[in-house]
Amino acid sequence: MSTSSPEAVKKLLENMQTDLRSLSMECKKKFPPVKEAAESGIVKIKTIAARNTDILAALKENSSEVVQPFLMGCGTKEPKITQLCLAAIQRLMSHEVVSEAAAGNIINMLWQLMENGLEELKLLQTVLVLLTTNTVVHDEVLSKAIVLCFRLHFTKDNITNNTAAATVRQVVTVVFERMVAEDERFKGIVEQPPPVQGNTNRRSVSTLRPSAKDAYMLFQDLCQLVNADAPYWLVGMTEMTRTFGLELLESVLNDFPGVFLQHQEFSFLLKERVCPLVIKLFSPNIKFRQGSSSAASPAPVEKPYFPICMRLLRVVSVLIKHFYSLLVTECEIFLSLLVKFLDGEKPQWLRAVAVESVHRLCVQPHLLRSFCQSYDMKQHSTKVFRDIVNALGSFIQSLFIVPNAGNTAAVSAPAAQGGPGTGGVSGNLTTQAAFEYRGTWIPLMTVSVQGSAKATYLEMLDKVEPPSIPEGYAMSVAFSALLDLVRGITSMIERELAMEEEAAAEFREAHPDKEWQLQPGENGQGMICVSISGAHLVWEEMVSACWCGLLAALSLLLDASTDETATENILKAELTMASLCGRLGLVTPRDAFITAICKASLPPHYTLTALSSNTANLSSKAYSIQGQSVQIISPSSESHQQVVAVGQPLTAQPQGTVVLTAKNIQCMRTLLNLAHCHGAVLGTSWQLVLATLQHLVWILGLKPGVGGALKPGRAVEGPSTVLTTAVMTDLPVISNILSRLFESSQYLDDVSLHHLINALCSLSLEAMEMAYGNNKEPSLFAVAKLLETGLVNMDRIEILWRPLTGHLLEVCQHPNSRMREWGAEALTALIKAGLAYKHDPPLAQNQRLQLLLLNPLKELSNVLHADIRQKQLESVLQILQSQGDSLGPGWPLVLGVIGAIRNDQGESLIRTAFQCLQLVVTDFLPTMPCTCLQIVVDVAGSFGLQNQELNISLTSIGLLWNISDYFFQRGEAITQELGREEEALQKQAQEKGETLNRPFHPAPPFDCLWLCLYAKLGELCVDPRPAVRKSAGQTLFSTIAAHGTLLQQPTWHIVIWKVLFHLLDCVRTSSTTADKEKIESGGGNILIHHSRDTAEKQWAETWVLTLAGVARIFNTRRYLLQQLGDFFEAWEVLLNHIQSAALSKNNEVSLAALKSFQEILQIVTPVKDSDKAGDAFAAMGVPPVLIDPLSASGPGRPLVRSDSLVERLTRYNGAELQAPPPGEESALEDSALWWSAWNTWYRTGTDSTRPPSGPTEKLSFIPSQPFLTALIQIFPALYQHIKANFSMEDLKKLGVILHGAVSVPISSDASPFILPSYTEAVLTSLQEAVLTSLDVLQKAICVGPENLQVMYPAIFEQLLLFVEFSCKPPQYGRMETKHVANAKYNQIQLFAPAEWVALNYVPFAERSLEVMVDLYHKTACHKAVINEKVLQNIIKTLRMPLGLKYACPSESTWKLAVSSLLKVLSIGLPVARQHASSGKFDTMWPELANAFEDFLFTKSTPPDNLSIQEFQKNEAIDVEVVQLISTEILPFANFIPKDFVGQIMAMLNRGSIHSQSPSFTEAEIDVRMREEFSKVCFETLLQFSFSNKVSTPQEGYISRMALSVLLKRSQDVLRRYVEDERLSGRCPLPRQQVTEIIFVLKAISTLMDSLKKTQPENVDGNTWAQVIALYPTLVECITCSSSEVSSALKEALGPFKDFMQPPVSRVQNGES
DSSP: OOTTSHHHHHHHHHHHHHHHHHHHHHHHHHOHHHHHHHHHHHHHHHHHHHHOSSHHHHHHHTHHHHHHHHHHHHHTOOHHHHHHHHHHHHHHHHTTOOOHHHHHHHHHHHHHHHHHTOSHHHHHHHHHHHHHHOSOOOHHHHHHHHHHHHHHHTSSOHHHHHHHHHHHHHHHHHHHHHHHHHHHHTTTSOOOOOOOOOSSOTTOOTTSOHHHHHHHHHHHHHHHHHTTOOOSSSTTOOOOOHHHHHHHHHHHHHHOHHHHHHOHHHHHHIIIIIHHHHHHHHHHHHHOOTTSOTTTSSSOOOOOOHHHHHHHHHHHHHHHHHHTTTOHHHHHHHHHHHHHHTSTTSOHHHHHHHHHHHHHHHTOHHHHHHHIIIIITSTTSOOHHHHHHHHHHHHHHHHHHSOOGGGBHHHHOHHHHHSGGGOHHHHTSOOOOEEEETTEEEEOOOOSOTTOOOOSGGGOTTOOSOOOOOTTHHHHHHHHHHHHHHHHHHHHHHHHHHHHHHHHHHHHHHOTTSOOOOOTTOTTSTTOOHHHHHHHHHHHHHHHHHHHHHHHHHHHHHHHBOOHHHHHHHHHHHHHHHHHHHHHTOHHHHHHHHHHHHHHHSOTTOOOHHHHTSOHHHHTOOOOOOOSHHHHHOTTSSOOSOEEEEEOOSSOOSSSOEEEEHHHHHHHHHHHHHHHHHHHHHGGGHHHHHHHHHHHHHHHTEEEOGGGOEEEOOOSSOTTOEEOHHHHHHHHHHHHHHHHHHHGGGGSOHHHHHHHHHHHHHHHHHHHHHHTTOOSOOOOHHHHHHHHHHHHTGGGHHHHHHHHHHHHHHHHTOSSHHHHHHHHHHHHHHHHHHHHSOOSSOGGGOHHHHHHHHHHHHHGGGOOOHHHHHHHHHHHHHHHHHHGGGOGGGHHHHHHHHHOOOGGGOHHHHHHHHHHHHHIIIIIGGGSOGGGHHHHHHHHHHHHHOSSOHHHHHHHHHHHHHHHHHHHHTHHHHHHHHHHHHHHHHHHHHHHTOOOOOTTTTSOHHHHHHHHHHHHHHHHHTOSSHHHHHHHHHHHHHHHHHHGGGSOHHHHHHIIIIIIIHHHHHHHHHHHHOOOSBOOOOSTTOOOOGGGSBHHHHHHHHHHHHHHHHHHHHHHTHHHHTTSTTHHHHHHHHHHHHHHHHTSSOHHHHHHHHHHHHHHHSOOOOOOSSOOHHHHHHHHTOOGGGSOTTGGGOSSOOOGGGSOHHHHHHHHHSOOTTSOOTTSOOGGGOHHHHHHHHHHHHHHHHHHHOOOOSOGGGOOOOOOHHHHHHHHHHHHHHHHHHGGGOOHHHHHHHHHHHHHHHHOOEETTTHHHHSOOTTSOOOOHHHHHHHHHHHHHHHHHHHSOGGGGGGHHHHHHHHHHHHHTTTSOOOOTTOOOBOGGGOOOOGGGTTSOOOEEOOOOHHHHHHHHHHHHHHHHHHTTOHHHHHTTHHHHHHHHHHHHHHHGGGSSSHHHHHHHHHHHHHHHHHHHHHHHHTGGGTTTTTHHHHHHHHHHHHHTOSSOOOTTOOHHHHHHHHHHHHHHHHHIIIIIGGGGGGSOHHHHHHHHHHHHHHHHSOOOTTOOGGGHHHHTTHHHHHHHHHHHHHHHTOTTOOSHHHHHHHHHHHHHHHHHHHHHHHHHHHHHHHHTTSOOOHHHHHHHHHHHHHHHHHHHHHHHSOGGGSOHHHHHHHHHHHHHHHHGGGOOOHHHHHHHHHHHGGGGGGOOOOOOHHHHHHO
C-alpha cells in the first residue's frame, strides 16, 4: 500500500493523533508544556485534515508545527518519551511530510540527543530514515547529520559503533546516489561546459548542482580525514580512523565510478587527492624489508600496518579497475608497487594480500590488454604487463626456493606424517592436492572459482593484527591468478580473432575476386582495417610480453604438481597458450610451450634432440623425480607420482629402462589434444609434438597395426615393458586418440598438412638413423602415421603424394628389416587405397593421377631387399585382383614391376611375381591396351629365363603359348588397335622429325608382336637348363606351326633369319662349347639318366630339337618361303647347320641332323598361285636366287597374302593348303637346291667317315652305326634328283664315303644291340644301306644313257673292295679293333673304356660277292667291263679267300668264293676267249692259274673237328674245280696261253700225288686222302696226257714226266712198306703208313685202268717198263697182315693180267 493512498493517509492521521495523545499522557505530570503542545498538535492535525483535500501536502507545509510536540518530547531526555517521539518522527519522515525546515530542526534535536548519548541506535535509525526517504536535507544540515553518524561511530558501545559505521556507509552511499539521480534528471539538458578549472581553488564547486555539491564536499572531506587533515564540510568531527576512511573511499570509488568519470571536478579530486594519498600511505610498506631489524637501520622505519595496507590495496584495485583510463601514470606506479609487494622480503601477509590483488587484475583481461597498450607497447615505459606476469612467476618460484621455517616439507608436509608412504593405516586417505619440488611441499587449496578473484585476506576488514597465513595459500592464489590470466587473455583474443575471421568470410562472399588482407604489418595495402591490424599488434605484444614468465611458472608448477586436476589445469593453460601463439604466428613462444608439454610427457632427463635445442629458459631447470630404479616404483620413495609404466627408451639412454608416471600420460593426452584440436597452427612444431609422441608410443610399447593405427602389443623386446592396470585401460584410448589425431589431418589446410608430412618424414629419418647399425627394433611411429595421414587425405592425395612416397621409398631401402617391412607396408597400403579410392574425376579419366599412384610401386623394384619385393609383389597381386580391370594406362608400370625379377632374388619372390603374371595372362589380357602385350611377352620371357625355380620357367613357357593363342584368337582386334596406335606414334615421330623406333620395325605392328614372342622363345631355347630349352623349343616351333599363317610374307623373312637361324647359331655355339664333365645327380634324389649326364649331352638334345623344328618349318611352309627372294641362301644356311650338326661329335645330334636332312629332302612343294616367272628359269637350271623377288609374284597377281587378316585366318582355319596342284612339276626340282644338298651330304659323309690319322689314344669320336646308316640311306633319295648330272667324279666321292662308312668300328658296349650273335650271318642296316646305294646306282646306269655305263667298272671296284673284307677287315686309321667274339661286353666292365669292335664283315662281303656276281652276269659283255679288266680284278680279289680256304674267318666265305668263281668263269671265259686276240685278257690267265693253285693246294689245314661228311663235301668242291678245268679250259687250250696250260698240268699232277694231308689221324686216313680228288686229277691228267691230239712235243713231255714221277714214287712207297712190315713183327704199322700204301695201291690200279683205255701208241715204252717193274714189289706185299692193304693189293694186282702175253722177240723189246 503506497504512502499516499487515502487509506494510508487516514491511518497516518490516526497514528499521529494516537502518538500525540500518548505523548500528552506521558508528559502530563512531568512536562506540561509538552503535553499542551501535544494536544494543540492534535487539534492542528484535525484542522488540516478537515480543511485540505491534499492532506499530505498540507501536512508537509505545516510540518514544522506538526513535528514540534515530538521535538519537545525528545528534549525531555526521558527514554520512554524520547523513543515515542522518535518513532513518531520516523513515521512522519517515512510519509515524506517533513519540510526542509522541519528536517533541520529534527537534525538539531538529534544532535542534542547524540551529545547527551541518549538513544543512540534510535538516532541512527532516524537519521537514516530522514536521509533515505527524501532529498530535503542538503548542505550544512546534511553534513551535520553525517557528522552525527560519524560521532556515534566512535562511542564506547560496540553495537552502536558498528551500527553507526553501517549507517555512515549507507549515508555516504545515499549522498552519491542522490547525485547520480540528479544527473539522470538533467541528462537531457545540454549544459554550457564549465569553465576550465585551474588547480588553484580546490573548493570551486560553483558549477555543481546541489546533490553533486554535497557529494563533492563529502568525498573531499573523506580524503582530508584519511590524510589526517581537518575536514572542510563535515564540521564537528571529533575523531576518525584511517581504516574507516579508506573503506568509505573504496566503497564510493567502487560503487560510483561514473561520477568520477563524468564530472571533471571529481576526476580532479581523484588525481589530486586520492592518488597522492594512497602513494603516501603506501610508503611504510615499500620501505619495509622483512628480517632487517629496525634497530640496525638509522631511522626507525614505520612497520607496515595490516589494516591500512590491506585497505590501501583494495582502493588501488578499485582505482585500477575503474579509473585506469584517467590515471594512467598513477596506475603505473600502483602496479609497480604491487609487483614489489610480491618480493620475498616482504612479510607473508603482505605478499598474500598483494597476490590477492594481482589475482583481481588477472581476471580482467581487457584491463590487462590496456596495460599492455599503455605501457608495454610505449617506448621508454615500464613493461608493466610483463612485470606482473614475471612477478607472479618469480613469486611462485620463490615459494619453492625460499623455504620459510613453516614451509619445509620436513616440518609440515602431511606426506611426511601420514602421507601415502605410511602404509596400511593411511592407505585409504585421499592425498591432498599439493605441489612438491625439491623437498618443498606446498598444499594446494581451493581459493576461488575459476575466473573470479575471491580474496580472503583483502576481506579481513575487522582484523587489526596481520593474520597468520595458512601454508600454501599464497601459492594457491598465485596459481589461480596464473590460470585466470591465461584463460582471460586467450579467450579474449580468440573471441576477437573469431570475429575477424567471420568478417573476412563475409567479405570474401561479397567480393570473391578480391583478397581479404589483414596482415598486421601491411597497413598500406588494400583493404586493411587499421583497428584490427592494431589489435593484432596488441595481441602479439601481450603474448610476447607474458609468455616467458608464464612458461617458466607453468613449467615449474607442472613439474611440482601432484594433483591430477592441478596438472590438468596447468596443461590446459600451456595448451591454450601454444594454440594462441600458433594462431598469431608467434613461432618461438608456440614452440616453447609445446616443448614444455613435450618434456613433461617424457620421463625426466630423457634425451630428445628436438626438445633440448628449444628455448633456453627451460634449460635451467634440471630437476628429477627419480631416485634409483628401486625407488622408481616403490611408493615410499620421494617420487610423488604414481608410476604407471616402465619401458624401453627409444634413444640410447644410459639406464636400461625409463619410467612413465601418471602425469606423463596426462601430459601425453594434452599433447594429443593439442595436435588434434590445433593442428592447423602447429606448423613446424609438428616436429616436436610428433617426436615426443613417437617416444611415448615407443615406451608404452604401442606397435603399428593395419592401416597404421597403433595397438598395444609388445614385440619380443623382453620383459622390459611393465604396464600397470591403470595405464592398460588408458592405452586403447590413447591409441584411439592417436589415430583420430591423424584422421583429423583431413581438416587441415594444405600448408598445415605439408608441415605435418614434413615433420613425420624428418621423424622417420631420425628413426632410420637410429636403426642403422643395430638390430634393435626401430620406431615405426612416423611410418605408421604417414600411412594414416595419407589414407585419410586420399581426396587431395596429389599434393602430398610425392613427399610421402618419396620418403617411404627411402624407408624401404633401410637395412633394418622391421623398418623396411613397415615402409613397404605403408607404401603398398597407400597405393592400394589410392587406386581403390573413388577419386573425382575417376582414375580412368585421370591418367596422370593413376600413373602418379602407381609410380612408387615401380620404384620399389629398385630396392634390393627381398622382403620388400615380396611385399611389393603381394600388393601387385592384390591390385590385380581388385583393380585389374581398370588399370588401363597403368599396365606398363604394373608389368614392369612384375617383370623386375632378378636371379638373386630367391625363389619365393619369383614365385609371387609369377602368380601375378599368371593372373595377368589368364584374366587381364583382353582388358589391357594392346601396346602392353609386348611387355607381357617380355615379362613372361624373363620368368622363363630366371634360374631360381625351374617349374616357373617351364610354366612361363606355357604362358607364352597361352599368350600366342590369345593373339591368334583376338588377332583382328589387336591388329586394328595396334594399327591406330602406330598411326599416332608415326604422327608424333614426324612432328618431332624422328624416325619411329621399335623392334622389328618394318614389319607391321601385329607381326612385330609375334616376332617379339618368337624372339623371347628363341632366347629361352638357349637357356642353360635343358628342361627349359626343351619346353621352349617345342613351344616355339608349335606356335610358328600353329599360328604362322597369320604372319605377312615379309615377316617370314625376319622369322627365318632373325629368329630361327639366329637360334640355330646360338644353339650350335653353345653345344660345341658345352662342358663334358659328368653332372652328378641333380641334387636331392633326382637321378640323371646316363644319356643326359653332361652338359654336352643336354645341349645335344636341344640342338636336335631346334634343328628338327627348323627343318619342319622349312618343310611345311615351303610354299611361303620359296616366295621370299633369298630362299636359296636360307636353304644353304640350313644345310650348313645340318652339316655342322651331323659332324658334331655327338651321336644323338648327328643322327638327328640326318633325320632333318631327310625331312627337307623328301618334300613335294606346293606351287605358287599363278604361272610363275620362276618356272622358266627353273627349267633352265637357274637357281631361284637370280630371279628378282618382285617378279616372282607375277605381274598380274594380286598380293593376296598380305592383304587382310580375315583371309589369312580363313585360310588357316580351312584345309592346310600344303599339297601342290597335281601335274605341275615340283618347284624343288631346282637343281641348284639339290646340288647344294648333295654337296652338304658329300661334305658330311667325307668328314664323318674319314678315319683318324693320329695314334689311336687320341681318338675322340667315332660315328655311330645308326648315324652312318641314316647318312647312307639319304643317298638314294638324293640321287634321284641329281642323277642327270652325276659324274664319275661324284661316283668316286661316293665310293670313298661308302667305304669309309663300312669301315667304321663300333664300341663293344653298343655291339650287342647292333650285331647279331656271331653265328648268324646277317647284314647290319648300314651294310644294307651301302649295298642299296650301289644297287640304285647300278639300276640307274642300267636304264641310263650310254655315257653312264663307264661307271660299271667303278661299281665293280667298290664291290670287290667289300668282298675283300671277308678275309681282310678294313682298318679304321691305326685303330686296334678286336674281333667281336673276343670283345668283352660283360656287365662288370660296363664303365670301363669302351673297346672298339670290328664288325663281322663276312655276311657283308658275301652279300657284296653275290651282288657282284649278279652284276657281272648282266654286264660281262659291256665294253667298259671288258676294257677295265673287271674279270681279272674279280679273280684277283677271289684269290684271297680261295687261298686262305680253311684260314678264312668264315667257312662259308671260301665256299661262296669258289661257287662265285665258277659262276663268273662260266660267263667270263667265253668272253675272254672271244676277245683273246685283243690282248685285253692276257693278264688275267696267270691270275686265274694262281687262284686255282692257291685253292686246290691250300696252305691251311682243315680244323680238327671237321666231320667226315663235311670233309667229303669239301672234296666234292675241289673235284668241281678240276672238272671246270677239264671242261672249260683244257679243251680250248689252243685259245689259251701255253704257259697257263703248263701251270694247269703241273697242278693236276700235284693233285694226283701230293694229296695227303699230314695232320690226319690214321683212322681217317682212307677218307682224308682226298681219294676222289686225286682220282679226278689223275684221270684228267691222264686224259690229257694220253690225248692223241697232242699238238706239241712239249705237251707230251709234260704228261710223260708226270707219269714217270708217279710210278717212281709208287715203287718207293711199296718197298718201304714191305720192309717196315717185316721189321714190325706182330705190331701194326702206323696208320699213316698204312693209308699211304693203300693210296699208292689205288693209284696203281687207276693207272692200269687208264693205260687200258689209252691208245697204246700214245704210251711211251719207258712207261711200260716202269709199270711192269712194279709187279714184283706188289707181290712181296702179299705177306702183309693188314686186311685193308690186302684188299687194295688185290685190286692193284688184278689189271696186270691184261699185260700177261707171251713175250715177243728180244729185239723188238730192245728197240723200244
